[in-house]
Structure formats: C-alpha cells, structure tokens
Amino acid sequence: MFISEHLKTVILKKTKNPIQKYRTDLPSKKQRGCFQDLCLYSCFVFGVLNTTSAQEEIREVEYKPFHIGAHLKNMHTWHGSVVHPGAVLASHIEYNSENTKFTFGLWGGASFSTVDVIHTDTEENVPAYYKEASIYSKYRFSDSFFVKAVSHNNYTEVEERGDDPHYWGxxxxxxYNFVDLSLGYHPIPDALFYFATIINGGSGDYELQNEGTLKNSWTHYFEVSGKVWENKNSSLSLFAGGAWSFLTNKTFYTTNSGNIINVGATFTRTLAFGTYALPIEVMAMWNPEKELTVLQLDIMTL
Known part of the structure; x- marks a missing residue:
C-alpha cells in the first residue's frame, strides 16, 4: 500500500510548523526527510487503524432479520398459572425489521413429562405431553410504548382426550386456542406497565348464564414490574399482576371475581463461557387466589 500524493500534501501542510520548529535539531536534509517520512507513516497507520475500527463497529451492528432462541425450564408458568408442572424445552424463531420496530415470530414448546387427562369416551386417565405452537407479533412505536398480539395455541390434552385439533379454531x-392483545409502556427503562385482554373470550373464557347461554368474559390482565437491583452480571426484578372482567364475574384466570393472581420476584444471572453468554433466570411466583407458590428455573440461549 502507499500514500496518495494528495494525502501526502495535506499531511505535510499540517506537519510543516513542527518540523520547522525543531529544524535546528536536525542537522541534515536527509534527517529532516526521515522525520517527515516517520510522521507520514504514523498518520497513515493511525488512519488505517481508525478505518479498521469503524469497519468492525459496522460489522457489530450488521442487520440480522432472523433470530432463534431456546429455553430449558423445570416448569412452564404464565400469568400466575402453571401451564405444565414438569420440565419443558421451548424454542422460538422470529423476524425483526431493520428499524427494530416490527417483530413477527413463532414460539413452541414440548415437555419431557406427562400429565393425566380423562378420555372423553372411555373416561379413563391417559398421559398427555405438553405441546404448544403459538404465533406472536409486536410493534414498537417508541422505546417506551409497544403493542403486541399473541395467538396462544396449546395442544396439550386435545388428542389424548379424544378431540380433533383445529389449528385455526x-x-x-x-x-386450546385464544388470542390476546396487549399494550406495554416503560415509564423508565427498567420498569414496565403491561395490560392484556383476551379477545372475544375463547378457550374457556366465558361465563355460563342462567338460560344456558355462554357470555364472553373478555378477561383483562394488568402487571407492573421493575428492576430493583443490578450489578455487572446479575439483576433482581419484582412484579405484581391481577385479572378482572368488566362483563362477567368469572375470568380466564380466576374462578369468581377479579383478583391479584401473580406476585413475585425474578433473579437473573448471566454466566460467561469465553465469548458466549448464558442467561439463567429463577422466578419465585405466588398466586394468592389459588394459594399456589412455585419456583421456576429458566436457562436461556440468546
């Protein structure tokens, strides 16, 4: 590689005065030429290093539209309920727009253990593995506000109890299928106000009326969470959530009227294995209505 004449001219102009200032210490033109060449070479090397650093920074923020991840959990909980009491392996694949505002993804899981369900025809207990394949979409209007829609498709027990699964039913x-629409707001970066509504009932979210008709609950769920402590590789967050309905006494999460159903704390620690980071999360959750307390372990891959 070489230095262009234009670049050499610019560098010489910028280094003219320092060379002249110390010219009495350089007894010969040859030494002055060597000093100028040294300056030129130093500036050139500095420029190359800066260019390389900039290129590396560009590579670090290179747009990657697709992302995959996985969770290994000792159980699966959701909004104060235990979806499956045994070990679960879950994964997701998602698309993110280049401006990071839009996300579309698939989330699914399967269990290592079974739960007993009653077959509709034989009325016998049969084992059923947890299995789910849900769809989600998220749009971020800003760093503080987002809207999210999820189609929850949990097929546990469906075939085992003698029913035919219908993915779009x-x-x-x-x-086993229902949709919720949620809104999220970050008043500060480490805190979240989360509000979700199960759309048009669905999946048992209804109340049986006296005349035998079914009335949609349209269950609402609201949760407040926030980080209360953090160091280099660990953090502690607290959360509390409740459910209610403006239309019925029964909700998707509660047996009667609305109630606080999800209180607890989450401790997260990131373990480093060379350049690879492995987040581990332990969540202690209490549901006061169901008198349920669990400790969930979640090992995540980024």
Whole structure:
C-alpha cells in the first residue's frame, strides 16, 4: 500500500510548523526527510487503524432479520398459572425489521413429562405431553410504548382426550386456542406497565348464564414490574399482576371475581463461557387466589 500524493500534501501542510520548529535539531536534509517520512507513516497507520475500527463497529451492528432462541425450564408458568408442572424445552424463531420496530415470530414448546387427562369416551386417565405452537407479533412505536398480539395455541390434552385439533379454531369451548392483545409502556427503562385482554373470550373464557347461554368474559390482565437491583452480571426484578372482567364475574384466570393472581420476584444471572453468554433466570411466583407458590428455573440461549 502507499500514500496518495494528495494525502501526502495535506499531511505535510499540517506537519510543516513542527518540523520547522525543531529544524535546528536536525542537522541534515536527509534527517529532516526521515522525520517527515516517520510522521507520514504514523498518520497513515493511525488512519488505517481508525478505518479498521469503524469497519468492525459496522460489522457489530450488521442487520440480522432472523433470530432463534431456546429455553430449558423445570416448569412452564404464565400469568400466575402453571401451564405444565414438569420440565419443558421451548424454542422460538422470529423476524425483526431493520428499524427494530416490527417483530413477527413463532414460539413452541414440548415437555419431557406427562400429565393425566380423562378420555372423553372411555373416561379413563391417559398421559398427555405438553405441546404448544403459538404465533406472536409486536410493534414498537417508541422505546417506551409497544403493542403486541399473541395467538396462544396449546395442544396439550386435545388428542389424548379424544378431540380433533383445529389449528385455526377459536371457539369458546374447544379449550386450546385464544388470542390476546396487549399494550406495554416503560415509564423508565427498567420498569414496565403491561395490560392484556383476551379477545372475544375463547378457550374457556366465558361465563355460563342462567338460560344456558355462554357470555364472553373478555378477561383483562394488568402487571407492573421493575428492576430493583443490578450489578455487572446479575439483576433482581419484582412484579405484581391481577385479572378482572368488566362483563362477567368469572375470568380466564380466576374462578369468581377479579383478583391479584401473580406476585413475585425474578433473579437473573448471566454466566460467561469465553465469548458466549448464558442467561439463567429463577422466578419465585405466588398466586394468592389459588394459594399456589412455585419456583421456576429458566436457562436461556440468546
């Protein structure tokens, strides 16, 4: 590689005065030439290093539209309920727009253990593995505000109890597909106000009326969470959530009227293995209505 004449001219102009200032210490033109060459070479090396550093920084923020991840959990909980009491392996694949505002993804999981369910025809107990394949979409209006929609598709027990699974079925009584729409607001970066509504009932979110009709609950869920402590590789967050309905006494999460159903703390620690980071999360959750307390372990891959 070489230095262009234009660059050499610019550098010489910028280094003219320092060379002249100390010219009495350089007894020959040859030494002055060597000093100028040294300055030129130093400036050139500095420029190359800066260019390389900039290129590396560009590579670090290179746009990657698709992302995958996985979770290994000792159990699976959601909004104060235990979805499956045994070990679960879950994964996701998602698309993110280049401006990071839009996300679309698939989330699914399967269990290592079974739960007993009653077969509709034989009325016998049969084992059923947890299995789910849900769809989600998220749009971020700003760093503080987002909207999210999830189609929850949990197929645990469906075939085992003698039913036929329908991926796009959202009837009130089919019991495994429903949609919720949620809003999220960060008043500060480490805190979140989260509000979700189960749309048009679905999956048992209804109340049986005296005349035998089914009335949609349209269950609402609100949660407040925030980080209260943090160091280099660990953090502690607290959360509290409740559910209610403006239309019925029964909700998707509660047996009667609305109630506080999800209180607890989450401790997260990131373990480093060379350049690879492995986040581990332990969540202690208490549901006062169901008198349920669990400790969930979640090992995540980024």
């Amino acid at each position: 959202y009837g009130k009584t089919q019991g």
